[in-house]
Amino acid sequence: GTEDKSDDELRIQARALEDLGHALKRRGMVLAYHNHDIELRQAARELHHMMVATDESLVKLCLDAHWIYRGSGNSEVALLDFVRLYGRRVVEVHLRQSHGGTWAEVFGEGDIDYHNLFAELRRLRVRPHLVLEQAVEEGTPRTMPAVEAIRKSADAARLLWVE
Secondary structure, three states, X not given: OOOOOOHXXXXXXXXXXXXXXXXXXXXXXXXXXXXXXXXXXXXXXXXXXXXXXXXOOOEEEEEEHHHHHHHOOOOHHHHHHHHHHHHHHEEEEEEOOEEOOEEOOOOOOOOOOHHHHHHHHHHOOOOOEEEEOOOOOOOOOOXXXXXXXXXXXXXXXXXXXXX
């Protein structure tokens, strides 16, 4: 939405996440909080509160790397800092790349240095699921069928992860 959440709403949201995390854990499942750029408004207070106000054994993280990058003003520093702070919660990483701020057709080299991100996750001994995201926005090239783009993206992600 366009309105920022109040402190009370953030507290309620964190409690609800933790309650859901408890319920899922009892059923042998894991809750992974997925972020977008909106949680980074106002000094990322929503995203940080969801991490510090919940038990990391109950609320894991589905890290959408590009939304953190974009939501923090296209900052790789902010993305890596976030991973250093909360990386042990990461169970899944959504992979998307951009060139000059516009989403790329194929995952690979670009605005975000995924070498650094993956190195930090390996340092933390985190082995997340990797999810390729094929996102299109105004300015995204469309030079190949989507299946070919995903195939090339998967090859690039495999090479990066095994370094």
